[in-house]
Amino acid sequence: MFLMFSLNTVGSVLFSPSLSAGPSATAQKSTLTLDPPWSIVFKGESVTLTCSTSHPPGRRFTWYRNNKVFRSTEINSLKIKYAQENDAGRYQCQIFPGGPNWLGPLGMDPVGPCCNSPLALDVSLSDWLILQVPYYGVFEGDPLCLRCYGWKGARVSRIRYYRDGADVTPSHVNSELSIKQARTRDSGKYHCTGSMKTGIMLTKLFSTPVLRAAGSGDPIEGSSVTLSCVTQLNPQKLDTPLQRFFYKDSRALGEPRSSPDYHIPVAGLQDSGSYHCEVQTVTSSVWKQSPKLKIAVKRECLGQGCWGQVLKVPTYLGWKKTSWNLCRAEIRGAGKTLINSMVQNRASDSRRQEQQLESNQLCLHRAKRAQHVRSWENLTRVRDAGG
Structure with missing residues (x-):
């Protein structure tokens, strides 16, 4: 994700119209320089x-910040890594005799006067x-360079420079404004404006939720149903309250x-439908x-009322007689159907009532055998059951 910023900053540059007379030839002060040569840096x-x-x-160097001693070194440089707020201030250095008898700046006379002009x-x-x-x-006649600088060195575009509120941007400008020979008219309060693209990596507060139903397969009418709206908080934000x-x-x-x-305590056919959930922070600032x-929701099929339905697993649907001499037991599931049928052949219609009773008993026997089916491999047995 990239965000565009149009940012302003103000800095001042004042020029002295007089030239420096230079240091004394007999007692030279130390000179303090800064690299990079800018009076302001980013944290x-x-x-x-x-x-x-x-x-x-063979000398030692004592460093002052805001007129207080804060460090002593054997080398003439001091590096500030990862500048922080407390590193801002006015710096000076002073030179003391070195050697094994070094007693610190309070126990020795400095070499030369103190100190350089504060930096x-x-x-x-x-x-x-x-x-x-x-x-x-x-000073007058010196070259002057100003730089409009973005955070972490980000590229700055559409830069404009202003002096005392007036636009002084040259026709061709990059991040620096250069004046070859400064004049007193160049004194004033400067600021710059510009735009920059900087990459901002946003971390997810929580993952996209997933709605899950407990158990496998579609629920049966009359059973309970539990829907879970599952999401994961970022480990750094585990104390963030969420609502669903x-x-x-x-x-x-x-x-x-x-x-x-x-929870749906008792599921009915009316509970069938398309479900989803939303997760959001209590302030509604983030939601997904x-x-x-x-x-x-499926209706459980038992008995003769379920003929003609197709279930996902082998399910006994019951038995019935289509005529006095035809018995059928049906099992359906996963789009498959097995029908057991047996025709009773009798020689004389005079015994029809007795034969019908015997046929009912045989159908009941075969239906009981069919109820024990648990997998499709057992269906051939049911086909042959009772005969």
Whole structure:
């Protein structure tokens, strides 16, 4: 996901109209420089301070921030890694004699006067775009470079530079505004505007919910049904409260609930339909919907009333007589049908009533045998049952 930002930042650059007379030839002060040469950086960036001097090696360097000693080094550079808020301030360095008898800045006289002119460093904590200006003073006739700089070095486009509110953007400009020879008229308060694309990786708060029905296959009429709206919270956000909504054919089923389950105590044919659930935060700032789940409640078939229905598993449907001498037991399931039939052949119609009684008993016997079918492999036995 990419987000477009149009951001402004303000920085000031003031120029002195006088030229520096230079340091004393007899007592040279140290010179403090900054790399990269900008007076403001983003939080997390690195900078290096260097205390330059003409004195021979074997010295120690004491570093001051806001007029307080905070570090001593044997080398003339100090690197600040991953700049933080407390790294902002005014920096100075002072040189002391080194060697094994070093007692610290309070126990030794410094070499030369103290100290360099303070060097100001600022750390931007929350901006996306900053105007970087040189850390050193700029004099008349010096070159001047300003940089409109994006967070983490992001590319900045449509840059405009302003001085005291007036647009001073040249016809061809990139991230830097360069003035070859600064004049007093170039003094003022500068700021820049620009747009940048920066990649923002958003982490899912919770997964897309899935609606599941307990058990396998379609529910039977009269049984209970439990629907579960399943989602997973991000491990870093396990304490986030969620609420769930259940729907049948796009109609809400009651109020939102914290429980992931919805119960139908006694399922009826009217409970058949298309179900889905929604999960959302209590503030409704994030919500997600599950795919739809079709529920078809089946009527359990027992006895003669179920003839002609097709079930998913081998199911005994009962038996009946279509005439005084024809007996049928039917088993259906998974689109298959097995019908047992037996025809009683009698020689004389005079015994028809007695034969009908015998036929009923035989049909009952065969029907009882058919009720024990549990798999399709046993169906041939039922075909031959009773005869």
